[in-house]
Amino acid sequence: MLPATPVGYHGRQVATAAGGVYGLNRGAGFMRLRVAGVWLFLLALSVATNAVAGEFKWQAPDGDHVVLDFDGKPVLSYMMPKLDESSEEKRNDTFKPYHHVFSPGGETLLTKGPGGLFPHHRGLFFGFNKITYGDGKKCDTWHCTGKTFQSHEEVIEQEADEDGASQIVAIDWHGQDGEVFAHEKREVDVQRAEHDGVAGWQIDFSSHLETADGQPIHLDGDPQHAGFQFRATQQVPDKTAAETYYVRTDGKGKPGDYRNWNHDDPTAEGNAENENRPWNALSFVVDGQRYTVVYLDHPSNPKPSRYSERDYGRFGSYFVADVTKDQPLDVKYRIWVQPGEMTVEECAALSQQFISK
Template identity: 45%
Template sequence: MNRLLLPCLAACVAAGTWAFGATSSFELTVAAGRHERSNVPVRARISRGRIGNEPILSVTLARADGKSIPAQWTGPSLTSTAAGEVHFILPHLRAGESLQLKGTLSTPPARAEGLTWRDQPGHHIDLTLGERKIATYHYERLDESTPASRVRTYKVFHHVYSPNGERIVTGGLNDDPKVHSPHHRGVFYGFNRITYGDGKKADTWHCTDGAFQQHERFLASEQGPVLVRHRAEISWHGKDVAFATEERELTVYNVRGGHLIEFASRLRSPSGRVRIDGDPQHAGFQFRAHNDVDAYTTNQTIFIRPDGMGKPAETRNWDPQTRKGPVNMSWNAMSFVLGTNRYTVAYLDRPDNPKEARFSEREYGRFGSYFEYTIEKDKPLVVNYRLWLQDGLMKPEAVAVLGSDFVEPVNVIMQE
C-alpha cells in the first residue's frame, strides 16, 4: 500500500486506445469494503506504461447513468512511482457496496477552478477557495539580521484558518511577548534531539544553537476542483552545516464540513547517519492552536481519544521517566475554544509511520506524537499524517470514522 494521501490505492489502469493523441477512456469500480463511506477522497495511480508519453492534463468521470463527478488529474504524490493520479470525492457508499464509473484522460488542460494557491514570493503562499482562506505556508528564508528576525524565520510551517475562513486557528508569529512557547508554529515538524556527523547535536524544534529549517524551493504544485497540493524542499541545519534535506508535501481536499489536510514528509541525509530523537513535548509532527487558547480558554480544552471523551483540561502524556503513557494510538483529537467558537482538530496516524509513537497533549492547545528513528543514506525517514478541522465538539465515533477512511481506504479496480 502506498503511504501517501488518502485512499492509497493499488490500482491498475487499463491500457487505453488514444484517439488522435487526445483522449483515453477507462472504467473503474469503487468498492466501499467493510466501512460505510461518506465524503471521502479517492485516488487511483496510473503508471507511465499505461499512458505512454501523452501529456495528460485533465480527466472526466461519470456514473453509469451519465451524471458527472468532479475529478482532477495530478502528478505523482511524494512517495508514488506512478506517472500520475486521478482524484475525486466519493459522496456516499454503503458498506459492502460498489460503484461503477467511466472516465476519460485528456491532453487539453482542465478549466481553472476550485482550490487555488496565491503566492507572495519569498514570504508566504495562501491557499484559498474563492476568497475564503484555508491555509498559509510561511517560507521566508532565515534572516539573522536581528534576534527577532531570526526567531521569525528559523522554521517553516503552515497556518490553518477556521472552516469559514474568518480567522487563523493556529499559533505562530505572534507579536505578543506573553505568547506561550513562541517556537510552536501551527502545523509543524521537528525534533529537539538530533545527532549527526561525529556526535554533533541539533534541535530543529526550538531552533537554538544555530539550528534552523529553511525553504529552498518548490518541487511541485497542484490545484483544482478536488485538491491542492504542494511539495517543498526544506534543508535542516545544525550549527555548522545542513545535515539533512526534507521533501515536505501538504495536500488539502475540497470536502464538505471542514478542512481535510494531508501531511507527508521524506527526510534524507546525503552525508550519512542521522539519529532522530526527542521527547513528547518537543518533537514530532504537532498541531498548535492559537495562543488565545492559552490566554483565555485553557480550561475548556477537551481531548477526544479512542477510549472516550476526556474531561475539560485533562491531559495524558507519555512519560520519558517511567516510559508509560499513550503510545501508538491510531488517532487523537483536541477540541478548543477561540472567542465564542469551539473547534475540533483530529490527528490521524498510520500503522506504517515509525513506531513507537509517543503522544502528548497540552491544554493550552498543542498535541501530537514523536518517535525515534535512524536515517541512513539508503533509509530516509518517511511519514504520513492527516488532520481534520471542523466546527463544534466531535464525538469519538466520528473521529474513528476518519481514522478508518485513512488506514482502510476504498478499493479501486480499473478495467479494460
C-alpha cells in the same frame, strides 16, 4: 537525491518545477497516482466523508508566504521565511517553515505563528529536539537553538482545482554549525469534505527525509518537543484554555484533563494509553466558536508513537527513527478540522478511512 515521485496522496495533473536536485520525474509515478486516485474515489463512496463543491486556488506568493484559498477564503498559508540573523528576535521569527490553518469558514486563523507562549511552536510543524548526525554532532530542529534551523528551499509543485489542492516543498535541515545535514520533501494535500453533515478541511501531511551527505541521522526527543504536531492560536492560552478538552479512543476528556507519555519513566502508569494511538482529537474555542481538530496517525509511520497534549492547544506525537543513505524516512498523517464537537465514534470513522488507504 530526493525520490522521483511525490510522497503524498493527490492524483491530479500538476505543473512541475524544473531543474535542481528537487525536480520530479512525472512519468510512471503519476500513472500510479492516477490509479490510486481512482481507488480512493471508490473508497470515498463507501465512507461518511464526502467532497464539498467549490474551487481551490493558490494565490501568488506574497513575500514570505503563499495562501491557499477555497472560494476566495483562506484555507492554509505556507510560511516560508528566509532566516534573518540581524537580531535574536528576527532569528526566532524566521528559523522554520510551517503551515497555518484557517477555520472551515475561512474567517479565523486557528494556529499560532512566532511569539506567544512557547514561541518556537508554529501551526503544523515537524522537527526533533534530540538529533545526532554525521560523526556524532547534535542539534535541535524543534527549538532551532544555536545555529540550527530549517530553511525553505523551493516550491516544487503546487496545484489546485475543484477537487482539492496540493503543495510539495523542499526544506533543508541545518545542523549545529548551520551546515545542511538533511533534505526534506514536505507535502500537503487538502480537500473540502463533509463528515456526518459537517463541512471541514481534510489535510494530508507527508514528509520524506533523507541524509544530505550519506551520513546517518538519529532522530529522538520526547512527546513535548519532537515529531509532527499542531499548535492552536495564541488566543487559546490567553483566553480559552480552561475550555479545552481532548477526545481519545477511551472517551471524551474533561476540560483541564490532558495526558502525556511520561518520558522520564517509560514504565509509568498511563503510558500505555498514550502510546500508539491511531488518533487523538483536540476541542478548543477561538472567537467564541468551538472547533475540533483530529490528528490521525498512519500505521506505516515509525512506532512506538508517543503522544502529548496541552490545554493551550499543542498536541501530537513523536517517534524515534534512524535515517541512512539507504533508508530515508517517510511519514504521513491526516488532520481533520471542523466547527463544533465530535464523538469518539466520529473520530474512529475518520481513522478507519485514513488507514484503509
